[in-house]
Amino acid sequence: MRLTQLWSPTLKESPKEAEVISHQLLLRAGYIRKLAAGIYTFLPLGWRVVRKVEDVIREEMDRAGAQEIRLPTVQPAELWEESGRWEKYGPELMRLKDRKGGNFCLGPTHEEVITDLVRGELRSYRQLPLNLYQFQTKFRDELRPRAGLMRGREFIMKDAYSFDLDEEAARESYERMRSAYDAIFTRLGLAFRPVEADSGNIGGSLSHEYQVLAETGEDAIVSCPDCGYTANVEKAELGFDAGSVEEPTPLGRVDTPGARTIDEVSAMLGVTADRLLKTLVYDADGSPVVFVVPGGRDLNEVKAERLCSAESFAPAGAAMVEAVTGAAVGFAGPVGLDGVRVVVDRTLEGAADRVCGANETDVHLTGVMVRRDVEGAEFADLLEAGDGDRCGRCGGRFAAFRGIEVGHVFHLGTRYSEALGARVLDEEGTEVTLSMGCYGIGVTRILAAAVEQHHDGDGIRWPMVIAPYQVLVVPLQLRDERVVATAESIYERLGACGVEVLIDDRDLRPGNKFKDADLLGIPLRVTVGSRGVEKGQVELKARDSDDVHDVAIEEVVDRVASLVRGGLSGTGR
Numbered sequence: 001m002r003l004t005q006l007w008s009p010t011l012k013e014s015p016k017e018a019e020v021i022s023h024q025l026l027l028r029a030g031y032i033r034k035l036a037a038g039i040y041t042f043l044p045l046g047w048r049v050v051r052k053v054e055d056v057i058r059e060e061m062d063r064a065g066a067q068e069i070r071l072p073t074v075q076p077a078e079l080w081e082e083s084g085r086w087e088k089y090g091p092e093l094m095r096l097k098d099r100k101g102g103n104f105c106l107g108p109t110h111e112e113v114i115t116d117l118v119r120g121e122l123r124s125y126r127q128l129p130l131n132l133y134q135f136q137t138k139f140r141d142e143l144r145p146r147a148g149l150m151r152g153r154e155f156i157m158k159d160a161y162s163f164d165l166d167e168e169a170a171r172e173s174y175e176r177m178r179s180a181y182d183a184i185f186t187r188l189g190l191a192f193r194p195v196e197a198d199s200g201n202i203g204g205s206l207s208h209e210y211q212v213l214a215e216t217g218e219d220a221i222v223s224c225p226d227c228g229y230t231a232n233v234e235k236a237e238l239g240f241d242a243g244s245v246e247e248p249t250p251l252g253r254v255d256t257p258g259a260r261t262i263d264e265v266s267a268m269l270g271v272t273a274d275r276l277l278k279t280l281v282y283d284a285d286g287s288p289v290v291f292v293v294p295g296g297r298d299l300n301e302v303k304a305e306r307l308c309s310a311e312s313f314a315p316a317g318a319a320m321v322e323a324v325t326g327a328a329v330g331f332a333g334p335v336g337l338d339g340v341r342v343v344v345d346r347t348l349e350g351a352a353d354r355v356c357g358a359n360e361t362d363v364h365l366t367g368v369m370v371r372r373d374v375e376g377a378e379f380a381d382l383l384e385a386g387d388g389d390r391c392g393r394c395g396g397r398f399a400a401f402r403g404i405e406v407g408h409v410f411h412l413g414t415r416y417s418e419a420l421g422a423r424v425l426d427e428e429g430t431e432v433t434l435s436m437g438c439y440g441i442g443v444t445r446i447l448a449a450a451v452e453q454h455h456d457g458d459g460i461r462w463p464m465v466i467a468p469y470q471v472l473v474v475p476l477q478l479r480d481e482r483v484v485a486t487a488e489s490i491y492e493r494l495g496a497c498g499v500e501v502l503i504d505d506r507d508l509r510p511g512n513k514f515k516d517a518d519l520l521g522i523p524l525r526v527t528v529g530s531r532g533v534e535k536g537q538v539e540l541k542a543r544d545s546d547d548v549h550d551v552a553i554e555e556v557v558d559r560v561a562s563l564v565r566g567g568l569s570g571t572g573r
């Protein structure tokens with residue numbers, strides 16, 4: 001392709017709304033354009049990258065035994081009512097009506113549709129295992145679309161669904177997908193970690209997120225350098241010193257007029273925040289549950305909610321807090337709360353000399369010993385993991401980092417097959433509900449993640465596998481016939497060996513050509529100039545290296561072709 005013909009409108013300045021580097025560069029280099037918040041057009045170069053990402057995913061999914069299909073985008077409400085998600089999915093679901101008033105949605109995910117498909121077709125265990133996947137445009141009316149392709153309202157996902165006879169076989173399918181995902185993200189040239197995750201509202205007990213490491217990532221993750229345990233901060237199991245008991249202290253009362261917050265109380269009493277017991281009342285299906293965590297920490301609502309297994313779970317309103325504590329909001333404490341479930345973070349089990357609300361307005365208790373004073377307390381892990389916290393697996397110290405979730409594998413079990421009645425007959429002729437898994441990859445989010453990891457101050461540095469073109473040939477002096485003839489011949493010959501090649505045949509100054517070359521991020525550049533041609537040479541440079549190599553004109557095509565085949569973006573370093 002010739003740059004005089006390629007439509008890739010570049011921008012000199014980065015658009016104001018683009019905060020993260022991948023968004024800026026994809027706009028500036030002419031890969032994408034915005035239509036509306038979270039809704040983007042892919043221009044020719046951007047679309048080529050999307051297709052390359054899809055090709056890698058398709059190859060590995062096929063290799064793992066999955067079969068590609070294509071499900072509809074528009075989905076009838078009835079199916080979502082059957083699974084119970086028409087209500088539950090909330091405002092993220094883009095709903096629409098047809099002319100007859102029938103309710104539909106634009107698919108944010110396809111569990112319902114795929115389960116409906118197989119329940120009508122699968123009859124026998126002999127038809128299992130089955131794994132079906134598709135590339136689909138998904139619609140989610142995200143509250144905060146952000147960072148360009150990172151969190152869109154319309155985006156492309158690869159989603160796969162596995163069907164097995166029982167839990168054990170389903171776990172094998174799950175493991176096969178995990179291996180396929182390892183292969184996919186490795187081939188895509190991304191530094192990533194599979195992370196044990198909380199499976200959120202989709203249900204299921206086993207789940208891994210594939211996180212690409214990046215400062216701009218939305219997800220907070222901790223990893224233990226000693227044992228390798230890596231998990232989402234909400235899920236990570238924290239270690240604690242079981243059995244360590246602090247010196248006993250006498251229980252006391254102190255007036256704390258108007259001091260309600262952790263900061264106010266610690267200032268008034270001259271104690272550090274970690275000496276306080278932070279007491280939080282939650283409303284779980286209409287009943288109060290009291291949670292207690294160390295003063296300086298936040299309650300991990302994911303862990304707390306899981307303990308309650310409630311349909312609805314939220315911080316209690318003032319009326320419930322006052323009814324539970326008999327005091328104004330701000331003076332709650334876990335001591336003397338009869339008939340209320342109290343769950344205390346387990347790091348506090350042996351704690352003494354703590355301060356908490358007295359369940360009496362303007363009064364706090366001091367010298368509190370959790371074991372002695374909080375009757376009937378349950379102990380559980382209630383914290384979100386952070387940098388320096390103890391690892392729950394080996395006792396090492398967690399290191400925190402941020403990630404971009406590019407893929408997610410879930411073991412679903414029978415959540416959807418049960419609701420929709422997807423069953424087969426087993427070997428004995430007994431009806432069995434199918435065991436399912438679902439496996440997503442954010443295809444368009446991968447473009448953003450790849451650029452976050454592969455760029456420098458001048459532009460993108462695509463990994464070879466997903467680069468829109470592999471080589472850019474740059475003739476420097478268009479008025480020198482030998483330069484033009486040499487460049488054209490290299491361009492033709494590279495194309496003939498199957499290399500995806502661009503030629504910058506625009507009549508521009510070399511400086512401008514190089515600027516654009518760096519911005520576009522093509523992995524290899526062959527520069528053809530008068531002086532080099534005189535000596536029978538051209539220059540070969542990799543986008544991700546500063547080294548420039550003089551290569552004999554007759555050798556350059558072979559050299560480039562072998563670098564492309566090797567998937568290398570370097571010049572053989």
Ligand code: ATP
Binds near residue numbers: 149150155444
């Ligand atoms: P997130 O926590 O980022 O909202 P999710 O848990 O909602 O993700 P899944 O339903 O598991 O995501 O979707 C599978 C994959 O689709 C995700 O791993 C992610 O890569 C991608 N994805 C999800 N939401 C978006 C979005 N709004 N824009 C782009 N990609 C997305």
Ligand code: MG
């Ligand atoms: Mg989401």
